[in-house]
Amino acid sequence: MEGGRDLDAQIELLLNVEKQMRLAGDVSGTRKSATDILQLCFDARDWKTLNDQIVLLSKRRGQLKQVVTALVQQAMPYIDETPDIETKIELIKTLNSVSAGKLYVEIERARLIKRLAKIKEEQGEIAEAAELMQEIAVETFGAMAKTEKIAFILDQVRLCLDRQDYVRAQILSRKISPRVFDADTSKEKRKPKEGESIVEEAPADIPSLLELKRIYYELMIRYYSHNDDYLEMCRCYKAIYGIPSVKEDQAQWVPVLRKISWYLVLSPHEPMQSSLLNSTLEDKNLSEIPHFRLLLKQLVTMEVINWAALWDMFKTEFDNEKNMLGGALSDKAANDLKQRVIEHNIIVVSKYYSRITLKRLAQLLCLSVQEAEKHMSDMVVSKALIAKIDRPMGIVSFQAAKDSNDILNSWATNLEKLLDLVEKSCHQIHKETMVHKAALKV
Incomplete structure (x- = not known):
């Protein structure tokens, strides 16, 4: 009890300091006093007070955005130190409510949502986890590392596939261009010019670009397998086959x-x-x-x-x-x-064959006449084959019907080839005659 009173007194003292610094416009002083309050609550393991102070400090009149950023970043590592899952979820939700709608802490909010979604997924609440992740559009975050963006979108796709929401999974997957995986990572990073946003480093647990490429194509195989799109599945495996670590x-x-x-x-x-x-x-x-x-x-x-x-x-x-x-x-x-x-x-x-009986066709295919006719008809409908069946006669014709223009064009082409051959033959005869005459003169 005594410790609680002592903590309240220290917090009250620091809140007064924070107010003075904030009114004076001192950014570093306000930031330090705010983060010191959070550190006091954390050291005392008073999680309720910690949550209350985060909300209180972020909502104080004229609060500086640098201070809100510092508060969120200061409290993020505390999530791993929470004693139980309920406390962890409560702290994540508090930080999420504080960072909601604030562009300067959008990356932190995305990471918070991802952690909360992971907890929900572990608890078996796949639909809720998927809906949480879909709230965040990381492709618009200029300061987020490319690999972290891709990893986040892939998590969104995976959760949609887990809940069998194939339409949304396809929409989300299109946010990633396959060309992004072919980027040359060996090039030195370009320093941002003045006025450009600085891109943050990706966290240590984010896979490399080539690992993400494999994850992406494995998820796409899962997507295409639900409607047995064999050709697209083959192309996905071809892409995995081309990854250097696989090829070697x-x-x-x-x-x-x-x-x-x-x-x-x-x-x-x-x-x-x-x-x-x-x-x-x-x-x-x-x-x-x-x-x-x-x-x-x-x-x-x-x-x-x-x-x-x-x-x-x-x-x-x-x-x-x-x-x-x-x-x-x-x-x-x-x-x-x-x-x-x-x-x-x-x-x-x-x-x-240009023409064949249905009976003979069925023998060649090791099928009944009815089955052979059905398979051939399906191919004609899908335009994979040109054929006509004379059912009374039981004859299949594989020749396409030509109109008068096509026939005239083929005749003209044949005549042109014939005249060309005649010309070449005449030239060869003339050449042989000249050689023979020259030999006689000698």
């Missing part, structure tokens, strides 16, 4: 390259998929996992793939993905793989 360690890049191969095979046939497929096949590292090289090679070879033989060969590898980085492939991945093989086979048939 075989134990890290092998599972990543396996995932790239699987998602390439699962992706629908389109120009981007074809480009990624060819660039992956050219990768020398693929020879370390020859099974997957063979799998990709089959997709670029214009030959019909036997689904049963392919599945027997790769079923073990497919099931083994659950023990690899990124976990098992989705539940419908096996069906999608079969679909891709059928599509590949239909494209191969369309290259070799």
